[in-house]
Amino acid sequence: MIDQIARAAALDSADPLAGYREQFLAPEDFDVVSYLDGNSLGRPLIATAALMERFIREQWAGRLIRGWTDSWMKWPLQLGDRLGSVALGAAADQVIIGDSTTVLIYKLARAAVDSAPGRNRVVLDTDNFPTDRYVLEGVAAEKGLELVWIETDPAAGIHPAQVAEVVDERTALVLFSHVAYRSGWLADVAEINRIAHAAGALTMWDLCHSAGSVPIRLDEWGVDLAVGCTYKYLNGGPGAPAFAYLRKGLQETLRQPIQGWMGHRASFEMGPGYEPAAGSRALLSGTPPVLAMVPLHANLDMLAAAGIEAVRAKSLLLTGYTLDLADEWLAPYGVEVLSPRDPARRGGHVTLRKPGFDKLLDPLWEAGVIPDYRRPDGLRIGPAPLSTSFGEVHRGLSTLRDLLDR
Ligand SMILES: Cc1ncc(COP(=O)(O)O)c(C=O)c1O
Structure with a gap:
């Protein structure tokens, strides 16, 4: 039998990103021995705490409304560009x-x-994140459109062939997740775009579970529209603002419906009618959440220094190690793996399933082990590469094994 603790130690000592853990507020200082939910809420950086304090004292208190013209008005686009170059291609x-x-x-x-x-049709899949499905249901009702549902395997995800079967000259838009929130399935974005575009449809991708974890090449893959959050692998903090991508070539023709003053050509002219700003600024509506954008400065610096390719390489080792522990320790207790084993199709997290997992959540939290739970019986293990060690994965899964044994 493999000595898994020695393996974790060897993986940690060979890890070129190991030093980044020290840039985070250490969970060991609190009551956490294994944080495995980077796919839900990333941990805070030490630099973020300092930056927030400095922002409040120097910029908010010190500059007051002058801060808007100093820099705050530019943040939505400046940080968007930086995120685009560091993580989104x-x-x-x-x-x-x-x-x-x-x-x-x-x-x-x-x-x-x-x-x-x-x-008059919009294509989506049955296993996409609820908010994506609910919003499209609302848009379809509002506009009299038909939703075309693709049934996806909950242990896998959307396949190009399934998209090819349903898109045609009636399809306005397809929306899928790059990494499926449940299974962690990594979609073939470029191929699905090619298929949708051949039918004349636009494509939108939800990048919540891939931004900051999996390399993304929006321009190269021919993505039309994309959205994603910054509170998971981008460590922006609870409720951090999201991002949107609108391909350059569509910016003249696509108009978002919430015509607020911040997306206006000249916000402070306070003119009579709405005239959209040129470029991506027209995606804005109201006052940007400046305070909630502060952490992104620190996180993007860290991700730029680490490099998304190195993050992905470690992520695959972390999820590979998780799968090995699940096979060796948990499968004997009836735990199933509901995620792709093929690294080319696996995102940054792994879902494990066993009826009754809900009863283990309290004891896991009491032991300082924090995975993610999805009803009815899934535990998601999402080790964020920059903040998680292999030893931490070992601690978490050995605690789970011991609880199953009892
Ligand atoms: C794939 C996906 N889409 C959307 C959301 C939620 O979006 P919001 O930030 O608006 O709550 C999540 C949240 O976890 C998500 O995982």
């Missing part, structure tokens, strides 16, 4: 930060379907 002036993922899905989906009045 997007050239400048296509990404903005602001609103929540839910609101941005609405804004972009409406812009997309409004731009294709002769098309």
Whole structure:
């Protein structure tokens, strides 16, 4: 039998990103021995705490409204560009930060379907995140559109062949997740885009579970629209604002429906009618959540220094190690793996299933082990590469094994 603790130690000592753990507020200082939910809420950086304090004292208290013209007005686009270059493979002036993922899905989906009045269908999959499905249900009701549902395997995800079967000249938009929130399935974005585009449809991708974890090449893959949150692998903090991407070539024709003054050509002219700003600024609506954007400065610096390719390499080792422990320790207790084993199709987390897992949540939390739980019987293990060690995965899964044994 493999000595898994020695293996974790060897993996940790060979890990080129190991030093980044020290940039986070250490969970050991609190009561956490294994944090395995980076796919839900990333941990805070030490630099973020200092930056927030400094922002409040120097910029908010010190500059007051002058802060808007100093820099705050520029943040949604400046940080969007930085995120685009560090994590999304997007050239400048296509990404903005602001609103929540839910609101941005609405804004972009409406812009997309409004731009294709002769098309009355929107394609989505049954296992996409609830908010994506609910928002599209609302848009379909509002616009009299038909939703075309693709049944996806909950242990896998959307396949190009399934998309090819349903898209045609009636399809206005397809919306899928790059990494499926449940299984962790990594979709073939470029191929699905090619298929949808051949039918004349626009494509929108939810990047919540891939941004900051899996390399993304929005421009190269021909993505039209994308959204994602910054509170998971981008460590933006609870309720941190989301981002939206609108491909340059569509910015003249697609119009999002929430025409607020911050998306206006000249916000402070306070003019009589709405005139959209040029470029990605037209995606904004109201006052940007400046305070909630402060952490992103520190996180993007860290991700730029670490490099998304190195993050992905460690992520695959972490999820691979998780799968090995699940097979060796948990399968004998009837635990199933509901995630792709093929690294080319696996995102940054692994889902384990066993009826009764809900009863283990309290004891796991009491032992300082924090995975993610999804009804009815799934535990998601999401080890964020920059903040999680292999030893931490070992501690978490050995605690789970011991609880199952009891
Ligand atoms: C795939 C996906 N889409 C959307 C959301 C939620 O969006 P919001 O930030 O608007 O709550 C989540 C949240 O976990 C998510 O995982």
